[in-house]
Amino acid sequence: MIRSDDLVPVFIPSYHRPDNVKTAKYFVRQGWDPKKIYVVIDTEADDRAEYEANCRVLGVNLRIFDIEEGRRRFDFVHRASVSRRAAGLARNCFYEIAEAEGIDFYCVIDDDTRDYQVRPTGKYIRQANGEDIAAVFSGIRDWMRKRHIGCWGLSQTGDLYDRYYKLIRRKVMNTTFYDTRFIYRGERGVQDDDTSQFVGIMNEGYFTGSMGSGLILSQTPSATSRGGLTDLYHECKLLNKALVTPIQFPSCIRAEKQMRNGGRLHHRIQYRYLYPCLLRGERDNIAWDAYPEDGKFTNEPKRKEEGRDE
Numbered sequence: 001m002i003r004s005d006d007l008v009p010v011f012i013p014s015y016h017r018p019d020n021v022k023t024a025k026y027f028v029r030q031g032w033d034p035k036k037i038y039v040v041i042d043t044e045a046d047d048r049a050e051y052e053a054n055c056r057v058l059g060v061n062l063r064i065f066d067i068e069e070g071r072r073r074f075d076f077v078h079r080a081s082v083s084r085r086a087a088g089l090a091r092n093c094f095y096e097i098a099e100a101e102g103i104d105f106y107c108v109i110d111d112d113t114r115d116y117q118v119r120p121t122g123k124y125i126r127q128a129n130g131e132d133i134a135a136v137f138s139g140i141r142d143w144m145r146k147r148h149i150g151c152w153g154l155s156q157t158g159d160l161y162d163r164y165y166k167l168i169r170r171k172v173m174n175t176t177f178y179d180t181r182f183i184y185r186g187e188r189g190v191q192d193d194d195t196s197q198f199v200g201i202m203n204e205g206y207f208t209g210s211m212g213s214g215l216i217l218s219q220t221p222s223a224t225s226r227g228g229l230t231d232l233y234h235e236c237k238l239l240n241k242a243l244v245t246p247i248q249f250p251s252c253i254r255a256e257k258q259m260r261n262g263g264r265l266h267h268r269i270q271y272r273y274l275y276p277c278l279l280r281g282e283r284d285n286i287a288w289d290a291y292p293e294d295g296k297f298t299n300e301p302k303r304k305e306e307g308r309d310e
Helices: 022-029 048-058 067-074 087-100 130-147 193-200 229-248
Strands: 010-013 037-042 061-065 105-109 116-119 151-154 175-179 208-211 214-217 253-258 264-269
Touching: 010 022, 010 087, 022 037, 022 048, 037 048, 037 087, 048 061, 061 067, 061 087, 067 087, 087 105, 105 130, 116 130, 130 151, 130 175, 130 214, 151 214, 229 253, 229 264
Parallel strands: 010 037, 010 105, 037 061, 151 208
Antiparallel strands: 105 175, 116 214, 151 175, 253 264
């Protein structure tokens, strides 16, 4: 029996899937307390009534954030999308929801999760059950709190591209843990959230990363699933998804024609220039003391935004 008071709250951003929020159904089926599950939509959702009805049947929470406020505060890159929606923008709006619920640690998972796999060294063992998931989630929570880590994630099947199964990886994936005591808002409202998530988050903790193996999310092909970001990809085409991050982060993400990937134009992360990292030896970038300070020096984190404390 899973202890409800020890379960990590799960936040699920959703879009145009009111009758098929797979993640909520999956976690309820695995024995998760429905009151620890939050399906989150925005104020412009035209299917709010359907979401309310289905969440009521499952017994899970439905929360709604102000998308105009989210666009104003977190939509930094212009996109061709008419709706201008992105999971990154939504995740930045989760902080207020969590604060109102008295939650300082939670997990964000895409709405199309079907299952997790137990793969301790990258080798498939079996499908995970509720006890497996609860143990890993609570273990990650305790470890992040102890080590002051702001953001951490689990890998997924389609992204186990490295033959070395490391604890610390460079990419935060679709099962992401947040400790709000050690992280700034900073995730850009771009459409390719997996790539920009690690790059854009300013972490006040020691580091940000993901696990290489152990508990693995079974990836759902997003280009074939109805609703969610798939609708936005169809609206803007995958080229927009592939090229918005090089525009946003030209120092560490570049565009290229990938012949091993069907010859399509896609992006590649230049991990050498991806922060946070330790810099060693000589560097040819702008000297840190080339310009005068724009304010008094302080080692206190900047937590004020628009006149209020974060």
